[in-house]
Amino acid sequence: MIDDIDREIAGLLAEDARRSLTEVAGQVGLSTSAVNERVRRLVAQGVIRRFTLDVAPEALGLPVLALIWADVPHAREEAFRAFATSHPGITECHHVTGAWSYLIHLRAANLDGVEAFLGQMKGDGLIARSETMLALSTLRTAPLVPR
Incomplete structure (x- = not known):
């Protein structure tokens, strides 16, 4: 504490x-x-996990933020986790409750990049089905500040 x-x-x-x-x-x-x-x-103690830099995704040529709900087959869970933790476009990936297995935040240059990502994931059998939403704008992103 x-x-x-x-x-x-x-x-x-x-x-x-x-x-x-x-x-x-x-x-x-x-x-x-x-x-x-x-x-x-x-x-x-792991309270401070890292010191980092917040770079504007647009400056890196990655203006598209796709929120992807993904259903991962149980037999492919380990392979999915390895892929998700190493893919440079995935900025967040959460194991969630409910109808989906994971929520992925993907940064991409354009819609073709999102489509290619989904095609690769499905083609490799890492996700069985998905639902994708695109962020039209971002009102707030912020670090967790202890109060």
Whole structure:
């Protein structure tokens, strides 16, 4: 479990991981070395999983976001998981409850890219059936900020 100061440190870094530890220390009322030790501990405990960069998908030529509900045959589950965790266009993949096995967030350059992805998945027997929705616009994407 993390305390309120750990939450505040993690929240500040989630909003901007480029903040210096000195700046974070000033905002939480601790020394830089104390904040450094807390950050090391949060990383070691798996509370902070990674420091990352958020790049605009459009800048990478991937403006299309397809939300794909996929039914994965039980016998192909392991192969599907291996594929999903290594495919560069899959930004999220969730094992879900209900009528579908997984929800995939796929970034693609265009609709042909989405169609090719689905064709490959179905052709390889990784999904039995699917339903695809396209995001028309995105109102919000945000990191999880501890409160």
